[in-house]
Amino acid sequence: MVTRATQIGFILRPLRRGMSRIFEQFEWFHETSNGRIFNGDSFHLISNMRTSSVDLIVTSPPFGLVREKDYGNVQADEYLDWFRPFATHLHRVLKKTGSLVIDIGGAWNKGLPTRHLYHFKLLIMLCEEFGFHLAQDFYWWNPAKLPTPAEWVTIRRIRVKDAINKVWWLSKTPWPKASNRRVLQPYSSSMNDLFPVSTNGTDLRL
Numbered sequence: 244m245v246t247r248a249t250q251i252g253f254i255l256r257p258l259r260r261g262m263s264r265i266f267e268q269f270e271w272f273h274e275t276s277n278g279r280i281f282n283g284d285s286f287h288l289i290s291n292m293r294t295s296s297v298d299l300i301v302t303s304p305p306f307g308l309v310r311e312k313d314y315g316n317v318q319a320d321e322y323l324d325w326f327r328p329f330a331t332h333l334h335r336v337l338k339k340t341g342s343l344v345i346d347i348g349g350a351w352n353k354g355l356p357t358r359h360l361y362h363f364k365l366l367i368m369l370c371e372e373f374g375f376h377l378a379q380d381f382y383w384w385n386p387a388k389l390p391t392p393a394e395w396v397t398i399r400r401i402r403v404k405d406a407i408n409k410v411w412w413l414s415k416t417p418w419p420k421a422s423n424r425r426v427l428q429p430y431s432s433s434m435n436d437l438f439p440v441s442t443n444g445t446d447l448r449l
């Protein structure tokens with residue numbers, strides 16, 4: 244099953260092995276020297292991509308919400324069944340060293356001040372059923388989220404508003420191609436204070 248609206252763009256580099264069929268079959272939306280953006284149904288596109296041809300997939304799929312959005316979200320309870328056909332192709336098209344990064348928001352259970360588990364279930368399904376590895380989990384802090392559900396947050400005041408999306412970094416093997424060198428930050432003074440110095444006096448910081 245595929246949702247209806249199609250806003251997600253795919254940026255594909257023209258010379259990469261495995262893309263030629265896409266370039267022949269699909270109209271593209273924008274092009275630069277770095278590649279082309281396709282604007283279309285991602286399921287249709289990914290099903291036509293070659294096996295083991297992709298280094299990185301970054302996606303913010305429709306979230307499993309209790310209240311449906313215009314672009315056609317599925318219910319949180321049906322989310323895994325909806326995602327499975329995508330998961331098959333996401334796993335198939337990735338190279339052994341490739342990564343799949345999924346930005347996903349949480350949901351509340353209908354009529355209750357409790358959270359749905361669908362995004363955790365998705366993670367477990369992708370690892371246990373499809374063989375992905377959880378390379379790392381990230382949490383995108385978005386303080387601009389509205390104070391909802393109003394019933395629990397602003398009327399009864401028994402919950403606080405949601406403020407993060409989960410970002411699951413999954414890989415086909417435990418050793419995806421990766422480097423942290425372009426995102427390094429200086430050590431803070433309190434971190435510096437905590438760093439041990441080995442018994443022979445060597446500073447262990449890298």
Ligand SMILES: C[S@@+](CC[C@H](N)C(=O)[O-])C[C@H]1O[C@@H](n2cnc3c(N)ncnc32)[C@H](O)[C@@H]1O
Pocket residue numbers: 245246247248249250251283284285286303304305306314346
């Ligand atoms: C959760 S939203 C992503 C929001 C986005 N991360 C942002 O911050 O604006 C999901 C998006 O996926 C699009 N979408 C839904 N089904 C799709 C499909 N089959 N192919 C491509 N895009 C799709 C929707 O139109 C919507 O824009």
